[in-house]
Amino acid sequence: MRYYTYFPGCSASEGGAKAYNWSAKAVSRVLDVDLAELEDWNCCGSTPSGSVDELGAYCMATRNLALAEKRGLEMVTPCSACYVIFNRTNTYLNGYPPFKAKVNEALAAGNLAYRGTVKVRHLLDILTTDIGYDAIKSRVKKPLAGLKVAPYYGCQVVRPRFGFDDPEYPQSLDKLVLSLGAEPTNFPLKARCCGGSLVLSEEDVALDLIHRLLQSASSNGAECLITVCPLCQTNLDIYQSRVNKKFKTSYRLPVLFFTQLMGIAFGLEEDAIGLRNCIVPIEEVLAKYV
Amino acid sequence: MQLKTRSETFIEEICDIPGGEGIKRCIQCGTCTASCPNADKMDHTPAELIAMARAGMRREVLSSNAMWYCLSCYLCTVRCPRGIKQTGLMHAFESLAMRDGVSYAGSFTPTMYRSFNHFACALGSMPEFGFMTWFYMLSNPLRAWKMIPIALELFRHGRLSIKARRLTPEGTKQLRAILEKAETLGGVT
Incomplete structure (x- = not known):
């Protein structure tokens, strides 16, 4: 058994990406990974808070890191935005001592202090690096032979360079698809942006980017996409019908969290991995292979 | 000087x-x-x-x-x-x-970021439905109308929670104390 502190993030815990949380926990159990949720955590602030009030946003993120430091374990999050925020915070706190002193001055008002020792990792990193492809392969009960999966990384799991994979041509998710018995498609735009939160304020800008991704995946024969980020999944899945309307296309590509695809291959119950939460249904595609 | x-x-x-x-x-x-x-x-x-x-x-x-x-x-x-x-x-x-107070007025992005930060600070979590409703009301209520089909679709698939996740009372108090102190420290520099 491997032990981590778990930071689900807002979208996966109570928001639109609950299926990510469920499936992350379900496959972790199968792989003997213990994810103990950080108690009383708060929103990491994501990108928007840092753009409104930088210091406040760093303090929000650091409160979580200070709480996690008490447990002394590595912290793992399934959300790419949380992942970047925490790593950026660690980098700046440890690289700029006067800045760390200032953040700790604010934290002291809540009787907290942060030394800067919590390593924060993405769930994809934990499952592919610590657990490994062979261990994942050994748990597969329903090999997805023939299923063509476009592995979509998006941005913040690989950029900037906090990580475990190449910032422009990552491979970890491709190899994971292989270990599940499925076939990763060529996907030139696999690490390009989905539009992020600008889908709310500048919908046309985001729809254009989502369109390019769907086109890239579809033209390479993908039958579904997998993602590692709640926002990427939301944009590609929920806004797919709007892309179709705007660009007169007829994409019908299911978009799963990578942990849901793992759950399918591990033979887990549909409800345990939240397959019904997908807007574009996956059942039709799966019927051919499982 | x-x-x-x-x-x-x-x-x-x-x-x-x-x-x-x-x-x-x-x-x-x-x-x-x-x-x-x-x-x-x-x-x-x-x-x-x-x-x-x-x-x-x-x-x-x-x-x-x-x-x-x-x-x-x-x-x-x-x-x-x-x-x-x-x-x-x-x-x-x-x-x-x-x-x-000079942020560009031709895009709704500054308003969206402010709405997000408002909830993140006040609740310590991001109630997606509340945040989006608040943002659309502040920016352009007509666009909220266009979002109804998306909201219904999310609801139908169990992905729209009205209820926000709450921190414990101690956690809320602690976060507030930290953010209030941070405000007095004059920014990152």
Whole structure:
């Protein structure tokens, strides 16, 4: 058994990406990974808070890191935005001592202090690096032979360079698809942006980017996409019908969290991995292979 | 008293921000602009914005629309041959523009970010339904109407929670105390 502190993030815990949380926990159990949720955590602030009030946003993120430091374990999050925020915070706190002193001055008002020792990792990193492809392969009960999966990384799991994979041509998710018995498609735009939160304020800008991704995946024969980020999944899945309307296309590509695809291959119950939460249904595609 | 020139003060302000000091290394190669998925929407490209900041054009930089089209995809940051953290600079420009009250009015992105931050600070969590409703009401209530089909679809698939996740009363108090203290400390620099 491997032990981590778990930071689900807002979208996966109570928001639109609950299926990510469920499936992350379900496959972790199968792989003997213990994810103990950080108690009383708060929103990491994501990108928007840092753009409104930088210091406040760093303090929000650091409160979580200070709480996690008490447990002394590595912290793992399934959300790419949380992942970047925490790593950026660690980098700046440890690289700029006067800045760390200032953040700790604010934290002291809540009787907290942060030394800067919590390593924060993405769930994809934990499952592919610590657990490994062979261990994942050994748990597969329903090999997805023939299923063509476009592995979509998006941005913040690989950029900037906090990580475990190449910032422009990552491979970890491709190899994971292989270990599940499925076939990763060529996907030139696999690490390009989905539009992020600008889908709310500048919908046309985001729809254009989502369109390019769907086109890239579809033209390479993908039958579904997998993602590692709640926002990427939301944009590609929920806004797919709007892309179709705007660009007169007829994409019908299911978009799963990578942990849901793992759950399918591990033979887990549909409800345990939240397959019904997908807007574009996956059942039709799966019927051919499982 | 020796007066500082305009450019010295703005560039110093940026260099004091953690990660901001790289701006001095820019060679205007344009790699950031060429990498940016939204450069065509910006009134000044990312490279131009850096040149303007270095020329001390504080007001022009902070009232630009450029940073509000930044997607935080970090392509510019990983490609910069001089190791400049452009995405971080964009965030810094955004928060300075907000603080000075000069943020670009032609996009709803500043309002969206403010709405997000409001909930993140007040509740310590992000109630997606509340945040989006609040944002659409503040920006353009007519657009809220267009969002109804999406909201229904989310609801039908069990993905729309009305209820917000709450911290414990102690946690809420602690977060509030930290943020109130932070407000008195005058920003990151």
